[in-house]
Amino acid sequence: MARTVGIVGARGHTGAELIRLLAAHPGFELAAVSSRELDGQRVTEHVSGFHGELRYASLAHDELGSLGLDAWVLALPNGKSDACIASLAESGAEPVIVDLSADHRFDDDWYYGLPELTRDTYAGQRRIANPGCYASAMQLAVAPVRDLVEGPVQCFGVSGYSGAGTAPSDRNDADKLRDNLMPYALVDHLHEREVTRHLGTPVEFMPHVAPHFRGITLTANMHLRTPMERDAVEARYRERYRDEPLLRVTGDAPWVSRIAGHHGVEVGGFTLSADGRRLVVVATLDNLLKGAATQALQNLNLAFGYPEAEGIPLD
Missing domain, CATH: 3.40.50.720 (NAD(P)-binding Rossmann-like Domain)
Known part of the structure; x- marks a missing residue:
């Protein structure tokens, strides 16, 4: 039944x-x-x-x-x-x-x-x-290397304006968003505190709204305790999410236009500094779906x- x-x-x-x-x-x-x-x-x-x-x-x-x-x-x-x-x-x-x-x-x-x-x-x-939508993207972007992270993770997020809901505001006003990127709540955002609590590592989050309707791009910048090679980082992510039907690991940085209207998450674009101590990872998901x-x-x-x-x- x-x-x-x-x-x-x-x-x-x-x-x-x-x-x-x-x-x-x-x-x-x-x-x-x-x-x-x-x-x-x-x-x-x-x-x-x-x-x-x-x-x-x-x-x-x-x-x-x-x-x-x-x-x-x-x-x-x-x-x-x-x-x-x-x-x-x-x-x-x-x-x-x-x-x-x-x-x-x-x-x-x-x-x-x-x-x-x-x-x-x-x-x-x-x-x-x-x-939360941003909180999900942040945690999935960081989790496979959380044990290697040293200091706060900096997360730059861009969301479609559907994330601002249906009540009229600047953040879902298509005219004000046209050809624009609108920053807001740049310190102590709710999702910043949410991720810090549940991931167990400090996160600094800077959200923005863009003119597209749906979908989030989240770029996480992490400093590592020990140097890593790119292949080893990607292998960590592929192993961690190997059996997850709604999560796809990509070598290239994912695009938000490819995730809009889809139910999963894409994580990729693994980029390391020359000394292997700074890692940047990109995650995308549809804010209304996943x-x-x-x-x-x-x-x-x-x-x-x-x-x-x-x-x-x-x-």
Whole structure:
């Protein structure tokens, strides 16, 4: 029998991607999509590729538990998830909850779900914090050599403007972004703190928004304790990610245009200084997919015992 799943905050870009993925998954039934703005409207009117009679509903927090669903994905802005979580707890319901916001990424009572790096720590937790998009790219770019890193890792990130959400702002204003690269939150960004905590090494992060719609390019600059050769570095990455269906290691630096609309991550462009002590690595991923919706589905698969890549189109 299919497991029932609901989405709270389904109107945004990530919500649409989640709807497509869950509707096509053989083991899940998309049973509820909550949006105040789209209340009563058919999902087919807003999500291309979706078929069915399901309609958006404006669900109050205290209604969620009464629906008796097996899982909820919370696609809400930061600071908004706790009311839903409290309501579900008060109702006595014990669904799996996947929170896409940053609200519980620093909470040891929640499983931090970056499967390629943390799946071995999953022990049946019902509450799962989905990592941030930039944070996922940074950790996957650094993890295979983390034990060799000396001092802070500097990460320069460029994201498509879909990462700024649908609420109007300078960072998703196509006119202001045209022929432009917009820096923001250059010190103490949330993802900087997130990666420092979960990777266990200091990270300095400088994010920017570009005119393209989707996709992240993350360039990580690392200083190493001991000199390395390029072939040895690449071999480390290939061995670490050898069995990961959603991660591809490339010799050349990956391009964001090649990852947009795809569910995986590309890591490559391994470049060393002449003394072998400075390493630069590039990672790309789609911020709406592997940076959000695809990773949420990986975590749902893990929670319900399905193969981790079940329902995820592999290129």
